[in-house]
Amino acid sequence: MPDGSMSQFVKIEGLKRYFDVSAPWLVRTLEGRPRQIVQAVDGIDIEIAKGETFSLVGESGCGKSTVARLVVGLYPPTAGSIEFDGNDMAGPRSRADMAALRRRMQMIFQDPYASLNPRWRVFDIVAEPIRAFGLAKDKADLENQVGERLRQVRLTPADGAKYPHEFSGGQRQRISIARALASHPEFLVCDEPTSALDVSVQAQILNLMVDLQRRLQLTYLFISHNLAVVYHISTRVGVMYLGRLVEVAPTDTLFKRPKHPYTRMLLDTIPDLDMTGRQRAPVAGEVPSPINPPTGCSFHPRCPFANERCKVERPKALPIEGGTVACHAIEEGRLGVEERTYAGSAA
Amino acid sequence: MATQSALGGWLHRFTDSDVWWSFKSSPMTVTAAAATFFIVAVAFLSPVLAPHTPFDPATLSLSDGLKPPVLVSPDGDWTFPLGTDDQGRDVLSSIMYGTRLSLVVGFASVVVAMVLGIALGLVSGYIGGVTDAVIMRIADVQLTFPAILVALLIDGVVRGIISVQRHDEIAIFVIVGAIGLSFWVQYARTVRGSVLVEKNKEYVQAARVIGLSPALIMVRHVLPNVTGPVLVIATINLGLAIITEATLSFLGVGLPSTEPSLGTLIRLGNEVLQSGDWWITVFPGATLAALVLAVNLLGDWLRDALNPKLR
Amino acid sequence: MASPSNNPPLLEVKNLRVEFPTRRGTLLAVDDVSFDIAPGEVLGVVGESGAGKSLTGNAIIGLLEPPGRIAGGEVKLEGRRIDNLPYEEMRKIRGHRIGAIFQDPLTSLNPLYSIGRQLVETIQTHLPLSGSQARKRALDLLKEVGIPGAENRIDHYPHQFSGGMRQRVVIALALCADPRLIVADEPTTALDVSIQAQIIALLKKLCREHQTAVMLVTHDMGVIAETADRVAVMYAGRIAEIGPVRDVVKQAKHPYTKGLMGSIPSLGVRHDRLTQIDGAMPRLTEIPPGCAFNPRCTFRGQRCLVERPNLMAAGASRAACWLHDRGGVGAPVAKELVDA
Numbered sequence: 001m002p003d004g005s006m007s008q009f010v011k012i013e014g015l016k017r018y019f020d021v022s023a024p025w026l027v028r029t030l031e032g033r034p035r036q037i038v039q040a041v042d043g044i045d046i047e048i049a050k051g052e053t054f055s056l057v058g059e060s061g062c063g064k065s066t067v068a069r070l071v072v073g074l075y076p077p078t079a080g081s082i083e084f085d086g087n088d089m090a091g092p093r094s095r096a097d098m099a100a101l102r103r104r105m106q107m108i109f110q111d112p113y114a115s116l117n118p119r120w121r122v123f124d125i126v127a128e129p130i131r132a133f134g135l136a137k138d139k140a141d142l143e144n145q146v147g148e149r150l151r152q153v154r155l156t157p158a159d160g161a162k163y164p165h166e167f168s169g170g171q172r173q174r175i176s177i178a179r180a181l182a183s184h185p186e187f188l189v190c191d192e193p194t195s196a197l198d199v200s201v202q203a204q205i206l207n208l209m210v211d212l213q214r215r216l217q218l219t220y221l222f223i224s225h226n227l228a229v230v231y232h233i234s235t236r237v238g239v240m241y242l243g244r245l246v247e248v249a250p251t252d253t254l255f256k257r258p259k260h261p262y263t264r265m266l267l268d269t270i271p272d273l274d275m276t277g278r279q280r281a282p283v284a285g286e287v288p289s290p291i292n293p294p295t296g297c298s299f300h301p302r303c304p305f306a307n308e309r310c311k312v313e314r315p316k317a318l319p320i321e322g323g324t325v326a327c328h329a330i331e332e333g334r335l336g337v338e339e340r341t342y343a344g345s346a347a
Numbered sequence: 348m349a350t351q352s353a354l355g356g357w358l359h360r361f362t363d364s365d366v367w368w369s370f371k372s373s374p375m376t377v378t379a380a381a382a383t384f385f386i387v388a389v390a391f392l393s394p395v396l397a398p399h400t401p402f403d404p405a406t407l408s409l410s411d412g413l414k415p416p417v418l419v420s421p422d423g424d425w426t427f428p429l430g431t432d433d434q435g436r437d438v439l440s441s442i443m444y445g446t447r448l449s450l451v452v453g454f455a456s457v458v459v460a461m462v463l464g465i466a467l468g469l470v471s472g473y474i475g476g477v478t479d480a481v482i483m484r485i486a487d488v489q490l491t492f493p494a495i496l497v498a499l500l501i502d503g504v505v506r507g508i509i510s511v512q513r514h515d516e517i518a519i520f521v522i523v524g525a526i527g528l529s530f531w532v533q534y535a536r537t538v539r540g541s542v543l544v545e546k547n548k549e550y551v552q553a554a555r556v557i558g559l560s561p562a563l564i565m566v567r568h569v570l571p572n573v574t575g576p577v578l579v580i581a582t583i584n585l586g587l588a589i590i591t592e593a594t595l596s597f598l599g600v601g602l603p604s605t606e607p608s609l610g611t612l613i614r615l616g617n618e619v620l621q622s623g624d625w626w627i628t629v630f631p632g633a634t635l636a637a638l639v640l641a642v643n644l645l646g647d648w649l650r651d652a653l654n655p656k657l658r
Numbered sequence: 659m660a661s662p663s664n665n666p667p668l669l670e671v672k673n674l675r676v677e678f679p680t681r682r683g684t685l686l687a688v689d690d691v692s693f694d695i696a697p698g699e700v701l702g703v704v705g706e707s708g709a710g711k712s713l714t715g716n717a718i719i720g721l722l723e724p725p726g727r728i729a730g731g732e733v734k735l736e737g738r739r740i741d742n743l744p745y746e747e748m749r750k751i752r753g754h755r756i757g758a759i760f761q762d763p764l765t766s767l768n769p770l771y772s773i774g775r776q777l778v779e780t781i782q783t784h785l786p787l788s789g790s791q792a793r794k795r796a797l798d799l800l801k802e803v804g805i806p807g808a809e810n811r812i813d814h815y816p817h818q819f820s821g822g823m824r825q826r827v828v829i830a831l832a833l834c835a836d837p838r839l840i841v842a843d844e845p846t847t848a849l850d851v852s853i854q855a856q857i858i859a860l861l862k863k864l865c866r867e868h869q870t871a872v873m874l875v876t877h878d879m880g881v882i883a884e885t886a887d888r889v890a891v892m893y894a895g896r897i898a899e900i901g902p903v904r905d906v907v908k909q910a911k912h913p914y915t916k917g918l919m920g921s922i923p924s925l926g927v928r929h930d931r932l933t934q935i936d937g938a939m940p941r942l943t944e945i946p947p948g949c950a951f952n953p954r955c956t957f958r959g960q961r962c963l964v965e966r967p968n969l970m971a972a973g974a975s976r977a978a979c980w981l982h983d984r985g986g987v988g989a990p991v992a993k994e995l996v997d998a
Contacts, residue, residue, distance in 0.1 A: 228880075
C-alpha cells in the first residue's frame with residue numbers, strides 16, 4: 001500500500017491534454033466559428049506504487065484512454081508532468097536514455113484484432129521489441145526469448161510460425177501480452193485489455209495477468225469501464241469524469257464506502273448477476289460534451305446534492321480514508337458516507 | 348530443401364485462399380486471365396514466333412505492299428495471313444512487335460506512377476500537416492486536367508527542349524515518364540487514405556510505444572497493409588496506360604514510326620484507311636481493345652476479390 | 659411479472675436450423691434450437707460470440723444475411739408459421755407484429771429524415787391512420803420511451819440525439835404498430851453503463867405494460883439477470899441450457915453455464931482467481947462429435963465423445979448434458995488441454 005514516505009514508481013502531476021477539434025482555419029474565419037477545444041484530460045494527479053495495480057474507471061469519453069496514451073508517450077501532454085521511477089519523461093535526454101526508459105514500460109491494447117499487424121508472423125510480432133532494443137545476442141537467443149514469452153502466456157513456441165488471423169480473440173490478446181513482456185518491462189499500461197473479449201476468455205486473460213504480475217513483479221495501470229473487473233484486479237482505483245479524477249481510493253474502500261456521488265451512481269447502475277429481479281433505480285441524464293464542460297464541478301448537472309457552490313467552484317481533491325475525493329458536499333459534510341452491501345458478499 | 352518447402356507452403360496457402368477460390372469460380376475472370384496471358388506471351392515471344400521482322404528494311408519488298416488478309420480475299424497470301432501495309436510489312440508481325448512495345452510502356456509507366464504515388468502518399472498520410480496539404484493540393488490541381496492532357500504537356504515540354512533526332516532515341520523514356528507522372532495521383536490518394544486508417548490502428552501505436560522511427564514504421568508496418576488497394580489500381584491502370592500510350596502515338600506525339608506500338612500502327616493504318624485498306628488499322632485496333640478489356644476485367648475481379656465487404 | 663407457463667406461447671421456435679453454405683462445405687450455425695416465449699415474457703438468449711444467438715434472432719425476424727438460410731424447423735408467431743413466408747409478406751409482419759432493436763441505433767435510423775417523419779412513415783405503413791393521427795401517435799410514443807421535450811424533439815434529426823436517446827427513438831420505432839414480439843439484439847452494448855440501466859428499465863416497463871414478448875439477445879449476463887424471466891444459454895449453435903433466470907444463474911445445470919457464471923467477476927465477493935473455462939468455443943468448422951463442449955469439460959465421459967445430448971430436464975431448467983441423464987456420462991476421460 002502506498003504512503004507518503006515511499007518513493008512513488010509512477011508519479012503523474014497536473015496532467016492535461018487538450019485536443020483542438022476546430023474546423024479548418026478558413027472555414028472558421030468565414031463562418032465566424034470559435035475554436036473548439038476538447039479537454040480530454042483536465043489536470044489529474046496519480047501516484048502508483050511499485051507492484052500495485054492502479055485502475056482508472058469511467059464512462060466512454062471521460063479521458064481514461066487518453067491518460068494511458070499520455071503515460072506511454074503516444075501523445076505529448078499539454079501541461080503537467082509524468083515521472084517514471086524518478087525520471088521526468090519530458091526531460092531532455094539522449095535517444096539511448098529514452099530507449100532505456102521505453103524498454104521498461106509497455107502497453108496492452110483493447111482490440112486484439114487491430115493490435116497485431118495482420119501481415120506479420122507471431123514470431124516477428126513478439127520479436128519486434130527484442131530487436132528494437134537490441135536485447136538478443138544472436139538468432140538462437142532471439143528464438144529462445146520469443147519461445148519463452150509465448151510459453152509465459154500459455155501459447156507454444158510453434159505458434160510463432162502462424163499469422164494472427166489463425167488465432168481466436170483470447171489467443172491474440174495473449175500474443176499482445178507476450179509482445180508487451182518481450183522487453184522485460186516493469187510497468188504495463190493496459191487499455192481495456194479484456195473489454196473486446198467474451199466473459200470466459202476475459203477470465204482467462206485476467207487470471208493470466210494476475211499470475212504474471214506476481215511472477216514478474218509488474219506494476220499495472222489498468223484502464224477499464226467495467227467496475228466488476230476493476231474490483232477484481234485492482235489495488236487502488238481512480239474514478240474519472242469528464243477529464244478529471246473525482247475519487248481515488250483503495251479498492252475495498254471505494255466499493256464498500258464510495259464517497260463521490262458519481263462513484264455511487266456508477267455502482268448503482270452496473271448490472272450484476274446477483275440483481276435478478278431487482279429493480280435498479282436508473283439515473284437521469286447523460287455525460288455532457290467535453291467541449292463545453294459544465295462550470296464548477298463538472299458533475300453538478302446530474303448530481304442530486306449539487307448547490308450553488310458546486311456550479312461555480314471546482315472542487316479540490318481532499319484526502320479521506322487513504323484516498324482522495326473531489327466533492328463539496330463531502331467536504332462540507334452535507335453528504336454522509338454509508339456502507340454498501342452486495343448480495344452474495346460475506347458481510 | 349528449406350526453400351522448397353517454404354515455396355510449397357506458400358503455394359498451398361495461395362491455392363487454399365479465398366482469392367484463388369473467387370478466381371476459379373468466375374469463368375469470365377478465368378477467360379480474361381487466359382486472354383491476357385496469351386497476348387502477353389505471344390507479344391514477348393514475337394522475335395521467335397513472328398513470321399517476319401517487319402521493321403528491318405532489308406526484309407521488306409514493296410511488291411508485297413497492301414496485300415489483303417487471306418480469309419477475306421482471294422488475293423491474299425498465306426505468308427501474310429493478316430495482310431500487309433503500303434510498305435509491304437506483315438500486319439500480324441507488326442501487331443506482335445507493337446503489342447510488346449505497348450505492354451512494356453504500359454508496365455513501365457504503371458511502375459513509375461506507383462513508386463511515385465506510394466512514396467508521396469506515405470509521406471503525406473503519415474507526416475500530415477503542411478506537407479500533406481501541399482502534396483494533396485498539387486494532386487487536386489493535377490486531377491482537374493485529364494491524364495492525357497498532362498502527358499501531352501510533359502511530352503511537349505520535353506520536345507521543346509531537345510532536338511528531334513535525340514527525341515526519337517529517348518521517346519520511350521519520355522512517354523513512360525509522361526504517363527507515369529499523369530497517373531500518380533490516384534496511388535497517392537489511395538495510399539494516403541489507407542495510411543490515415545492504418546496509422547491509428549493499435550499495432551502501429553504498439554510500434555510507436557517501442558520507439559521505432561516514423562520511417563521504419565511506415566515501411567515495415569504500414570506499407571505491407573496498403574498493397575491490396577495499390578495492386579487493384581495498378582491492374583486497372585495498366586489498361587489505361589496502354590490506351591494513353593496508344594492515344595499519344597496515334598496523335599503522333601508518342602513512339603516514332605520506326606518503333607511502332609499498337610497506337611502508332613493504328614495511326615499508320617488510319618492514313619490509308621480512305622483507300623479501303625481497312626485491315627492495316629482494324630487488326631491492331633482489335634488487339635488493343637482485346638488486351639485492354641482483358642486487363643480491365645482482371646482488375647475488376649481483383650478489386651472485388653480483395654474487398655472483404657463484397658464477399 | 660407474467661406467469662409464462664399458464665399462457666399459450668406467442669412465439670414458438672421448433673428445431674430451427676440455420677446453414678451457411680461456404681466453399682469448405684455447409685456450416686451449421688444454428689443447430690436444432692427450440693424454445694417458446696409467452697406474452698409479456700422476456701426470454702434472454704446469451705452466449706459468446708459465434709454461439710449463434712444473433713443468427714437465431716435474425717432467422718426469426720427473417721433478416722438472415724445471405725448466403726445464410728433456414729434449413730429446417732419452424733417458427734410460429736401466434737400459431738402462424740412465419741419462417742417460410744415470401745419476403746414481402748414477412749416485411750409486413752416485421753414492424754407490425756414483430757419489432758426489432760439492434761445494437762447500433764444509428765444503423766436503424768435514416769440520417770436524412772427527422773425522427774418524426776420516420777416514425778410517421780412507419781406508423782402509416784402498418785396502421786390505417788391519417789397524417790395528423792400518426793403524428794400524434796408518434797408523439798405519444800416518444801413520450802412513452804422517455805424523450806424529454808418530445809414536442810420539440812420530434813422534428814430533430816438522428817445526429818442531434820445522444821446514443822442513449824437514439825436507442826430510445828429506435829425503441830419507439832419498434833413499438834410503432836404495437837407489436838406482439840420484440841427482438842432486441844444487444845440493445846445496450848453500445849451504451850455506457852448508466853445509460854444501459856435506463857434502457858433496460860424502459861424495455862421492462864414497456865414489456866409489462868403492453869404484454870409484449872421480448873427476445874433479448876446479449877452477451878452480457880448482468881443485463882439478462884436483471885431483465886429476463888427465462889434465459890437460454892447457447893453454445894456452438896445449440897442451446898446448452900434453458901430455464902428460469904434465477905436457476906440458471908444460481909444453480910446452473912450445464913458445466914458450461916456453471917463455468918460461464920463463475921468467470922464473471924462479481925461485486926459481491928472478491929476471489930483470488932476467477933473460475934476459468936480453458937480453451938475457446940470451437941469454430942463452426944471444427945465442432946467435435948458428441949457434445950460440442952466436451953473438449954473443455956471437466957466432467958466428460960466416454961458417452962460425451964460420441965453421443966450428442968439433447969435438452970433434458972434438470973431441476974427447474976433443461977440442460978443438454980448427459981450428467982442429467984439416467985445413463986450418465988460413461989467412463990471418465992481425461993480433459994485435453996485445449997488452447998493451453
